[in-house]
Amino acid sequence: MIEFEVFSDDPEVVELVEKYWSTDNNGKYLHNVADLLPFREITTTPKLLTFISGESRAWNPDNFCPICGDNISVRSRTDPAIKKLRRLSPCNHCQELQARDRARNLAVEQEALAEAMRKASDSARMLEIEYGQLPDDIALIVLALERAICPKLVEGVFETADLRSLINGPVSPLIERLINANVISDDPAFSQSGAYWLEDGELWFNMAKARYFLVPDRTYGASEDALTYLDNRPWDKNDELRSLWLDYATAECITYFLNQCGRYSLNPESKDVDNITSQIRVALDQYSIQELWCATWIVVKDAASLCKREFYNVTKATATMPGKLQRLLETVRKKQRLPLKAWTRPQQQPAGTLGELFYERYGLNESTPGAEAMRIFASPAPPAYDPFLESEIVQKGLIDVLVERIHHYKLGAQSLSIFAAGIREGLSIEDAIARLLCGLPSLQQGINNGGNLSDC
Numbered sequence: 001m002i003e004f005e006v007f008s009d010d011p012e013v014v015e016l017v018e019k020y021w022s023t024d025n026n027g028k029y030l031h032n033v034a035d036l037l038p039f040r041e042i043t044t045t046p047k048l049l050t051f052i053s054g055e056s057r058a059w060n061p062d063n064f065c066p067i068c069g070d071n072i073s074v075r076s077r078t079d080p081a082i083k084k085l086r087r088l089s090p091c092n093h094c095q096e097l098q099a100r101d102r103a104r105n106l107a108v109e110q111e112a113l114a115e116a117m118r119k120a121s122d123s124a125r126m127l128e129i130e131y132g133q134l135p136d137d138i139a140l141i142v143l144a145l146e147r148a149i150c151p152k153l154v155e156g157v158f159e160t161a162d163l164r165s166l167i168n169g170p171v172s173p174l175i176e177r178l179i180n181a182n183v184i185s186d187d188p189a190f191s192q193s194g195a196y197w198l199e200d201g202e203l204w205f206n207m208a209k210a211r212y213f214l215v216p217d218r219t220y221g222a223s224e225d226a227l228t229y230l231d232n233r234p235w236d237k238n239d240e241l242r243s244l245w246l247d248y249a250t251a252e253c254i255t256y257f258l259n260q261c262g263r264y265s266l267n268p269e270s271k272d273v274d275n276i277t278s279q280i281r282v283a284l285d286q287y288s289i290q291e292l293w294c295a296t297w298i299v300v301k302d303a304a305s306l307c308k309r310e311f312y313n314v315t316k317a318t319a320t321m322p323g324k325l326q327r328l329l330e331t332v333r334k335k336q337r338l339p340l341k342a343w344t345r346p347q348q349q350p351a352g353t354l355g356e357l358f359y360e361r362y363g364l365n366e367s368t369p370g371a372e373a374m375r376i377f378a379s380p381a382p383p384a385y386d387p388f389l390e391s392e393i394v395q396k397g398l399i400d401v402l403v404e405r406i407h408h409y410k411l412g413a414q415s416l417s418i419f420a421a422g423i424r425e426g427l428s429i430e431d432a433i434a435r436l437l438c439g440l441p442s443l444q445q446g447i448n449n450g451g452n453l454s455d456c
């Protein structure tokens with residue numbers, strides 16, 4: 001039953017409102033709306049409803065505002081709130097208050113975000129680092145980055161979308177490495193809208209929407225000179241470069257693998273891609289990128305043909321790929337099948353600027369056998385100075401005479417024992433050999449004339 005109150009004292013208006021809302025005991029309206037027309041100058045239903053709601057207020061007593069408890073007004077017989085509502089929502093007045101609160105909170109939040117972004121931008125622009133201290137892998141990525149987006153790297157800001165020519169595959173792992181090494185930083189002042197947000201008072205950002213800049217070197221700033229300085233610093237951390245090469249080569253293989261999956265509409269789960277990624281990374285110790293392209297091609301093709309077999313479906317067939325790759329690499333390793341072929345580089349998969357640098361500086365590319373790449377980046381790098389090779393006795397060729405005499409007198413074991421004991425005690429190469437010559441005088445012949453090693 002609808003209840004109502006009429007604001008007007010005009011009896012005709014009171015009667016009109018009563019006729020509009022009154023029902024029998026079954027809730028059926030007593031008067032058709034059409035029968036209420038015309039009312040004075042009003043000849044249409046919409047105009048009549050506007051007139052009635054201006055002169056009165058009606059409500060279903062079962063429906064009330066959950067906030068202020070007031071009844072929810074209804075405007076016409078077709079209003080949903082005529083019936084008992086299953087879910088009560090706030091009245092118009094309370095909704096307006098809520099909207100005002102929301103707008104106020106939003107303005108406060110936006111101001112707090114803008115302030116946090118200003119502060120973050122200011123402190124990012126204060127950053128400076130020492131390019132001479134940058135790890136080798138980071139330095140190589142920076143040089144590849146310069147090649148990919150020159151001259152934006154030293155002159156402005158860039159975003160991840162600019163980096164497609166850096167590497168084949170996702171660039172975000174490389175960007176994360178550069179951020180963690182403090183060599184690039186995001187600058188909120190240049191970001192796309194929606195890139196930053198606050199969570200528990202902390203500023204977060206979306207990597208794809210943020211914009212980055214090269215953090216300047218303390219001496220050379222962010223300039224071509226700084227990058228030349230970076231290029232000319234010593235490159236001797238082979239383990240860092242080897243790890244970057246493996247990351248790069250793995251990305252090359254996984255990009256190829258995923259492209260092949262796409263061709264056959266296979267959509268491997270991320271755990272299977274992770275498994276294949278780690279198998280590839282290990283296999284790169286032994287095989288070239290081209291051979292692993294061949295291996296993944298075989299695996300994808302096998303899985304694709306499995307889809308068509310009875311008792312298989314795409315999901316089941318796709319899930320067999322990690323196991324297939326493992327078995328394939330094992331049979332190749334055990335020479336139970338022909339070696340992997342070297343697949344040519346697909347046209348749509350260029351090496352990227354990082355790949356170009358690996359080739360120009362280290363001669364590495366997709367055809368380099370894994371073992372060769374590992375040899376190039378052997379760690380630790382051979383020392384530039386070898387005290388034994390640099391010693392006087394080796395330089396003057398006397399060591400050959402000494403070895404000959406040791407051989408002639410069959411004093412190998414004794415000689416080595418005396419020499420090793422001297423080295424263990426901390427003697428220099430020369431002093432250890434001098435002691436050897438003193439201990440075994442028969443070796444002195446031919447040595448005495450050549451040097452001053454036998455002064456015992």
Ligand SMILES: [Zn+2]
Pocket residue numbers: 065066067068069070090091092093094095
């Ligand atoms: Zn209310």
